[in-house]
Amino acid sequence: MTFFLTKDLKVGYQQRIVVDGINIDLSRGEILCLLGPNGCGKSTILKTIIDHIKRLDGSITVLGKDLNVLSNKDRAKEMSIVLTEKISPEMMTAEEVVATGRYPYTNHFGKLTDEDWKIINESIEIVDGQSLRHKEFKALSDGEKQRVMIARAICQESDIMVLDEPTSFLDIRFKIDLLNILGKLSLDKNKTIIMSLHEIDLVPKIADKVLLIKNGKIYKYGTPEDVITDEAVNEVYDLNSGSFNTIIGNIELPRVIESPKVFVVGGGGKATKIYRALNKKGIGFYSGILFKNDIDYNASKTLAYKTIVEDCFVDIKPKKIDEAKEYIKDCHAVIDSGVSLVGINKGNYDLLRFASQEGVKILSLRDENAEYKLVKYHSISSMIDNIVDYL
Amino acid sequence: MSRNKRSSIILITLIIFMIFAIVVNIVSGSIDFTLGDLKDVLLKNRELSTLEHNILYKIRIPRIISSILFGGALAISGFLLQTFFKNPIAGPYVLGISSGARLFVGIFLLTNFNLKIFNAGPLNVFIASFVGSLLAMLFVLIFARKVDDISTLIVVGIMLGYIASAGTNLMITFAEREKIASLTIWSMGSFSGITWDMLKVSTVIIIPTIIFTFILSKPLEGYLLGESYAKSMGINIKTFRIILITLSSILSACVTAFAGPISFVGISVPHLTRLIMKTSQPKALIPGIFLLGSSFCLLSDYLARTICSPIELSISTVTSFIGAPIVIYMMINRRKGI
Numbered sequence: 001m002t003f004f005l006t007k008d009l010k011v012g013y014q015q016r017i018v019v020d021g022i023n024i025d026l027s028r029g030e031i032l033c034l035l036g037p038n039g040c041g042k043s044t045i046l047k048t049i050i051d052h053i054k055r056l057d058g059s060i061t062v063l064g065k066d067l068n069v070l071s072n073k074d075r076a077k078e079m080s081i082v083l084t085e086k087i088s089p090e091m092m093t094a095e096e097v098v099a100t101g102r103y104p105y106t107n108h109f110g111k112l113t114d115e116d117w118k119i120i121n122e123s124i125e126i127v128d129g130q131s132l133r134h135k136e137f138k139a140l141s142d143g144e145k146q147r148v149m150i151a152r153a154i155c156q157e158s159d160i161m162v163l164d165e166p167t168s169f170l171d172i173r174f175k176i177d178l179l180n181i182l183g184k185l186s187l188d189k190n191k192t193i194i195m196s197l198h199e200i201d202l203v204p205k206i207a208d209k210v211l212l213i214k215n216g217k218i219y220k221y222g223t224p225e226d227v228i229t230d231e232a233v234n235e236v237y238d239l240n241s242g243s244f245n246t247i248i249g250n251i252e253l254p255r256v257i258e259s260p261k262v263f264v265v266g267g268g269g270k271a272t273k274i275y276r277a278l279n280k281k282g283i284g285f286y287s288g289i290l291f292k293n294d295i296d297y298n299a300s301k302t303l304a305y306k307t308i309v310e311d312c313f314v315d316i317k318p319k320k321i322d323e324a325k326e327y328i329k330d331c332h333a334v335i336d337s338g339v340s341l342v343g344i345n346k347g348n349y350d351l352l353r354f355a356s357q358e359g360v361k362i363l364s365l366r367d368e369n370a371e372y373k374l375v376k377y378h379s380i381s382s383m384i385d386n387i388v389d390y391l
Numbered sequence: 392m393s394r395n396k397r398s399s400i401i402l403i404t405l406i407i408f409m410i411f412a413i414v415v416n417i418v419s420g421s422i423d424f425t426l427g428d429l430k431d432v433l434l435k436n437r438e439l440s441t442l443e444h445n446i447l448y449k450i451r452i453p454r455i456i457s458s459i460l461f462g463g464a465l466a467i468s469g470f471l472l473q474t475f476f477k478n479p480i481a482g483p484y485v486l487g488i489s490s491g492a493r494l495f496v497g498i499f500l501l502t503n504f505n506l507k508i509f510n511a512g513p514l515n516v517f518i519a520s521f522v523g524s525l526l527a528m529l530f531v532l533i534f535a536r537k538v539d540d541i542s543t544l545i546v547v548g549i550m551l552g553y554i555a556s557a558g559t560n561l562m563i564t565f566a567e568r569e570k571i572a573s574l575t576i577w578s579m580g581s582f583s584g585i586t587w588d589m590l591k592v593s594t595v596i597i598i599p600t601i602i603f604t605f606i607l608s609k610p611l612e613g614y615l616l617g618e619s620y621a622k623s624m625g626i627n628i629k630t631f632r633i634i635l636i637t638l639s640s641i642l643s644a645c646v647t648a649f650a651g652p653i654s655f656v657g658i659s660v661p662h663l664t665r666l667i668m669k670t671s672q673p674k675a676l677i678p679g680i681f682l683l684g685s686s687f688c689l690l691s692d693y694l695a696r697t698i699c700s701p702i703e704l705s706i707s708t709v710t711s712f713i714g715a716p717i718v719i720y721m722m723i724n725r726r727k728g729i
Contacts, residue, residue, distance in 0.1 A: 052619060076625035089615045091671045103613050103624035109674060110609035156624075 003028040004160060004192055009058035011041065011048040017056060018044040019216050026209060028159065029190040031182065033203045033224075036213030037237050042196040043084075045211075046164050049194060050081050062160070076104040080156035082149045082163040094132040094140065094148045098124055101155035123155035127181055143174035150181060154189075161185070163195035167202070175199070179206045200237075201249030204228050212236055245298045252276070252302040258284040260305040261391055263324070263331045263355075265348050267339035269295040270365070274337055275303045277384045283391065285335075286327045289316050289347055316347025328355050332391060335383070336364035336374060363387065398675035401668050405682040409459070412689035416455050419697055422446055450583075457585045457593070458692045459685040461650050464597045464642040466664075466684025467604055467677065469657025471639035474614055474673075475632065476541050479722065482657035483643030485545065487552030489652035491527025492520040492644065493578060494555040500574045501566040516577065517589070517648040524644030527551060532636055579705030580651035582692050589649050596645045604638055604677060611673040653688075654707050655714025660684045662721045687713075 002025045009022035019041035026032055034042040048055045051067065060067045062078055070078065080101065089097065101123070102116045112120070124130060127147040132140060137148060146166060153161050166182075167175045183206055185191040197203055203210060204224040212219040212227050214236040220227045233244045244251045262278065262285040264271055271287070276299065278285050287300040288308030300307045308324050310316050328334060334355040341349035355362055356372035363383050364374040377383035418426055424443055431437045439447065465483065472481040483489065499519035534547045563571055604611075610631055613621045622628050646653065664679045665671060691709040698704060 050623060052622060071625075072622075072627055073625040076623060079623070081620070081623045083619055085617065085619060087616050087620065089671060091665050091669055092615065096671070097616065100613060100616055100620070100624065103609070103626075106609070108606075108609060110612055 001027060003030075003063060004194075005059075005061045005064075006049075007059045007061075009045075009048070009060060010056040011044050011053070012056050013044075013053065017216070019213060019218070021218055022058070022211070023218075023221065024209070024211060026192055026194075028192055029186050030208040031186050031193045031206055032195070032209045032211060033207035034194070034196040034211045034213065035200065035203055035228075035236075036219070040213045041216055042213060043164055045213075046162055046194065046196060050079060050162050051075065073104050076156065076158070078158050079160045079162060080153035080158040082146070082153050082161070082166055084164045084168060086145075088138045090138070092137050093134050094129065094137050094144075095120070095124070095134060097137045097148055098129075098151045098155055101152040101157075104156065119155050119157065123151040126154055126185070127151045128177075142169040143171065143177075146170060146174070146178060147181075150178070154185065154191075159190075160192045160194065163193065165196050165198060167197060167199060175202065182206065200228070200233055200244065200246075201251075204246070204249075240302075243302050248298060250298055252299055253279065255279060255303050255305070256282045256284055258282060260284040260286050260327075260330075261332045262286070262335060262387065263288070263328050263333075264300075264304070264335045264337060265339060265351060266290060266296045266300065266337045267294050267345065267348065270337040270339050271296045271335075272299040273380055274335060274365075274384075275299050277380055278387075279303045281384060281388055283387065286324075286331065288324045288327075289320050289351070291344075310347075313344070315344045321347050321350055324351050325354050328360060329358065331360060333361045333363055333387060335387075336362055336366055336370075338365040338367070341370075361390070394670060394672070395675075398668055398670060398672075398679075402675070402678055402682065405679060405686070409682055409686045409689065412686045412693070413455055413459075416458070416689055416693050417447070417451055419693060420446070420451060421701065453585050453587060453590055454582045454692060455689065456590055457582045457650065458688040460590070460593055460597050461582070461646040461653070462656055462660075462684040462686070462688025462691075463601065463681035464593075464646050464684070465653060465656040466660035466680045466687070467601055468639045468642035468646075470661040470676070470680050471604065471635050471642075472657070473661055474611055475635045475639070476545055477617065478542065478545055479662065480658060480718075481545060482655075483639065483647070484652060484654055484657065485552075486531055486548030487527045487550075487555060488524045488640060488643050489647055489654075490552035490555035490559070491525075491530075492523040492647045493574075493652065494559050495519040495523025495526070496577055497559040497562050497574055500577070501562045501570050517592075520648035521644045523555075524647055525640060527555060528636060528640035528644075532633065535632060535636065577651045580653040580707040581695075581703075581705055582650055582688075583703065585649060593645050593649055597642060600638055600641050601677075601681060605674075607634070607638075608673040608677060612671075615671055650706070652707065653710055655710045655718065656684055656687060659714040659717040659721075660687055663687075663717060666721065 004026040006022050006024045010017060010020050012018035022045060024032060034045060036042055047053045049060060067075060099112060099120050102112060102120065106112060106116065124133060127150050129147050129151055132144055132148060140148065166178060170178060179202060182193055186193055207224050209222065210224045210227040211221050212232060219236050220232060228246050230244060230246050233246060240254055256279055262283060264274055264285050264287050266287055267290055284305045286306050287304035289310055290297050290300055290307060291310050291312050293312045308320055310320055328351065336352055339345065339348060352362060353372050362372065362374040364376055365383065418424055418429060422442065432439055469482045472483065472486065473479060496516055496519045499515060530551050531548050535544055538544050610626050613624045613626050618628050660683050661680050664676060664683050668675060668679050670676065691706055691713065695704040695706050695709045
């Protein structure tokens with residue numbers, strides 16, 4: 001059953017429409033993520049939902065009741081917020097900041113009852129903030145502050161929580177903690193959560209619904225499985241095709257355009273870091289021979305000048321080996337990532353042998369000895385430094 | 392120790408401190424009236440002489456009451472503005488209120504501009520100053536509706552103050568020397584010459600305003616996290632903004648009108664109180680700020696009267712000498728917290 005609904009919502013400032021045609025429907029306890037490039041209107045939509053700017057047109061309803069008909073106090077019981085703006089109240093402990101969430105429920109002088117304290121304590125426990133309690137809010141780190149603000153929102157006991165980019169300024173550990181907390185709130189406490197996020201890779205892991213926005217238009221709305229596709233993300237964010245992979249949630253920087261001088265024999269995840277290191281130094285490279293399902297394949301596809309690919313789970317065919325040999329002849333060096341050279345992968349062994357016979361220098365990260373001539377390295381960085389000198 | 396208990400103890404200490412300041416003011420001055428005399432009179436062991444009666448009831452007690460009222464009012468006024476502007480240097484005199492008052496007192500004292508409504512006897516200057524303060528605040532309020540950014544609003548306030556000062560200076564250029572002197576004396580601020588009538592008027596204005604402020608403790612607390620969060624807690628921001636500024640300007644306008652501009656009480660006392668009480672809870676702070684503001688002015692007035700006796704300093708001289716270093720100290724030590 002639809003709990004939160006916007007219909008033909010139009011948001012913006014007086015004359016200027018920022019986003020038009022926003023239609024959202026959420027069941028109770030669902031998490032909606034707003035996704036889109038900077039300046040696409042995410043914050044404007046959130047600010048309109050929390051009524052900090054007046055909506056231009058359309059309706060926002062909770063259980064069929066328009067939010068505009070609610071009094072300030074009732075609205076506060078319906079919706080709590082966590083904003084990006086940083087607050088620095090003087091002389092307030094974390095606990096006191098959390099307690100302000102009880103505002104809509106306390107009496108005229110803001111007296112906190114035992115019941116209020118119980119809820120405040122629970123909220124602090126949910127965000128695991130017991131140790132922060134009596135510390136001054138201003139002195140907390142960004143991650144701790146964010147947790148306190150979430151506890152504050154929790155103890156406001158609203159059905160809906162609206163969060164504007166709650167993960168910004170947080171390191172990866174806090175991001176995960178925070179999204180974990182939000183996930184639990186939606187599951188255990190049945191909170192409906194509406195938030196904007198920057199991390200495309202995290203959205204599918206937390207959201208039940210996604211609103212993808214581009215240039216003031218709703219690009220797509222629906223479940224993350226439907227909405228977040230490689231094409232959609234690359235188009236909304238104007239990325240070169242293939243640089244974002246929604247399946248593994250990986251993003252690569254643009255490829256260097258220089259013509260390749262190195263051939264990387266990769267596979268099994270041994271080569272992705274080598275690709276990136278070469279790309280950082282501005283060295284173009286060929287890559288091969290990879291199976292289509294190899295974990296190195298995605299990075300190679302984006303970063304290599306040319307990737308030689310073989311179908312999954314079959315022996316490398318002679319045709320592919322010949323193609324690779326042609327490229328190797330053009331190269332100043334071959335990098336041996338240390339990939340397995342037996343079984344269906346034997347084709348790559350042939351390649352290294354060929355390079356050795358042709359007198360192309362082989363730089364290897366392999367631990368064991370091989371039957372071909374190679375120069376051993378123990379780290380990617382020392383190898384790359386050497387290549388830079390050599391080229 | 393719980394917060395509440397701690398706050399109560401500090402408030403009681405502040406009351407004792409204020410009583411001490413009152414006694415100091417009663418027993419010091421040009422005629423001898425010792426602590427022993429005070430004790431005797433209070434215990435009804437002896438009557439006051441006529442001279443003592445005149446000195447106490449016509450000079451010292453009105454000054455004490457005005458110090459208490461005006462000091463408390465200025466401090467609360469500063470507290471309200473600091474809450475509103477989220478800026479520690481916001482005070483009645485940063486926002487052009489005193490300049491507005493001075494402009495209007497200037498119009499009254501320097502020019503021959505005389506309207507019938509100004510024929511209110513000794514309250515002339517009061518009315519001029521009150522109107523000037525409120526007009527200045529009205530301008531700030533008009534701009535408050537237009538600008539979203541609070542620091543911009545402070546700049547607007549300061550600029551309005553400059554415009555008012557320029558207007559006053561323009562009049563000074565063309566005014567007679569004696570008239571300039573009377574404006575200068577008013578501008579320096581003093582608790583001398585306050586009559587019981589003036590005290591009655593200011594009590595009627597100040598006490599209800601402060602009680603009303605105290606009743607607003609809860610929204611004031613909500614305001615501590617900024618307007619966006621205050622709004623999300625259900626506070627009607629637009630109305631509350633106007634209430635805040637109006638209360639604050641009534642308080643400072645009233646004080647400025649009777650005692651002239653008195654600097655640094657409004658800025659320094661709220662900070663000092665927060666520092667002593669280690670809390671931001673308006674419920675606890677408001678009484679504390681009032682008490683400390685009163686004591687601050689009582690002691691400043693005592694110093695103004697006695698340091699260079701028989702010459703009396705202006706009250707602003709003393710409050711600035713004490714208040715400005717306090718503000719500097721607190722700005723530098725802001726990072727240190729609870």
